[in-house]
Amino acid sequence: MAGRALLDRFHAPALTPVGLIAVVTVVFGVASISGSVATTNAAVLLLIHVVLVVGLYSFVGPSGIMSFGHTGFMAVGAYTAALLAMPAGPKQTRLPGLPQVISGSQFTLTTALLCAALAALLVAAVSGAVMMRLNGLAAGIATLALMVVVHVVVGQWTAVTAGPGSLVGVPVWTTAAVAWLTAVLAILVVYAFQQSSTGLKLRASREDELAARASGVRIYRLRLVAFVLSAVIVGAGGALFALRVSVLSPDAVYLEVTFLTIAMLVVGGMRSLTGAVFGVVVLSVVAEVVRRLEAGFQLGSLVIPELPGLRQIAVALILLCVLLLRPNGLTSGRELHQLVGVKSRNS
Numbered sequence: 001m002a003g004r005a006l007l008d009r010f011h012a013p014a015l016t017p018v019g020l021i022a023v024v025t026v027v028f029g030v031a032s033i034s035g036s037v038a039t040t041n042a043a044v045l046l047l048i049h050v051v052l053v054v055g056l057y058s059f060v061g062p063s064g065i066m067s068f069g070h071t072g073f074m075a076v077g078a079y080t081a082a083l084l085a086m087p088a089g090p091k092q093t094r095l096p097g098l099p100q101v102i103s104g105s106q107f108t109l110t111t112a113l114l115c116a117a118l119a120a121l122l123v124a125a126v127s128g129a130v131m132m133r134l135n136g137l138a139a140g141i142a143t144l145a146l147m148v149v150v151h152v153v154v155g156q157w158t159a160v161t162a163g164p165g166s167l168v169g170v171p172v173w174t175t176a177a178v179a180w181l182t183a184v185l186a187i188l189v190v191y192a193f194q195q196s197s198t199g200l201k202l203r204a205s206r207e208d209e210l211a212a213r214a215s216g217v218r219i220y221r222l223r224l225v226a227f228v229l230s231a232v233i234v235g236a237g238g239a240l241f242a243l244r245v246s247v248l249s250p251d252a253v254y255l256e257v258t259f260l261t262i263a264m265l266v267v268g269g270m271r272s273l274t275g276a277v278f279g280v281v282v283l284s285v286v287a288e289v290v291r292r293l294e295a296g297f298q299l300g301s302l303v304i305p306e307l308p309g310l311r312q313i314a315v316a317l318i319l320l321c322v323l324l325l326r327p328n329g330l331t332s333g334r335e336l337h338q339l340v341g342v343k344s345r346n347s
Helices: 002-008 012-033 037-063 071-085 088-094 109-131 136-156 176-195 197-207 209-214 219-245 255-268 273-294 310-325
Strands: 297-299 302-304
Touching (some): 012 037, 012 176, 037 255, 071 109, 071 219, 209 219, 255 273
Antiparallel strands (some): 297 302
């Protein structure tokens, strides 16, 4: 009771970003102290998925429009960062179509991340200027079309992206600390956005578009702002991914990661930042446990052989169960301070 009273003295919504940062910090701690390479890689990948899914939520949650194509921004960020971070020698040999300013230099991690976010911003600003005039399913299908276009470009522009092959020799610069810091920044930025007047107006348009328009809310402009913001965050997440895997191919940033990130958001709850983070944690932990079972295991005298594809089946079954039993996700659209029952000072 004393602890609850102490929490109630503070601004209740502030518990949400603090608690979510604590969650990703625990993951960072696991990555830092783990002696297992597999566990460390899984923890870093979880943090990267936090960036991706939080970025996806920053548009889907406030606007109410499901985007099926944000992986396109991940691809833009991933290839931008990879091309900038690669050593000059391999780029000049394998990628003759690159501008000299890029092929002749190896850029720093900070520059690669910023340029990846900027590239995603430019693509989102241009495409969003048209797509954000659409509503509902039409807007979602338009984002899917954008992802297909990006995939075709990176998969066929051989002189710049190595085409359907792979970019080999991308430096592994995404450490646990870099992924943690980016995840924390993403959480803080998206929390500030959803608490701002822009975020509040956008959520109002999600609940009742006609009433919002009648109240003077400029829905098109607000959606475009959210779309660009989400693209910047997802582009940065794509850069982290590229600078972790070392070998980048078009299929690595296409349908499989699209399904996974959407599943994470749906499982956690599309209408809350807490749901975005919780969905990543739940599905990442389950997927990592099942991945280790895919190689086969033994129960007493019973030997279970390799089970390829078990991880995808497990994720799909969890998604199906959540859709049937908790259509609004595990958090039901509530933030962390609401889940733990902390009262606002104004309530």
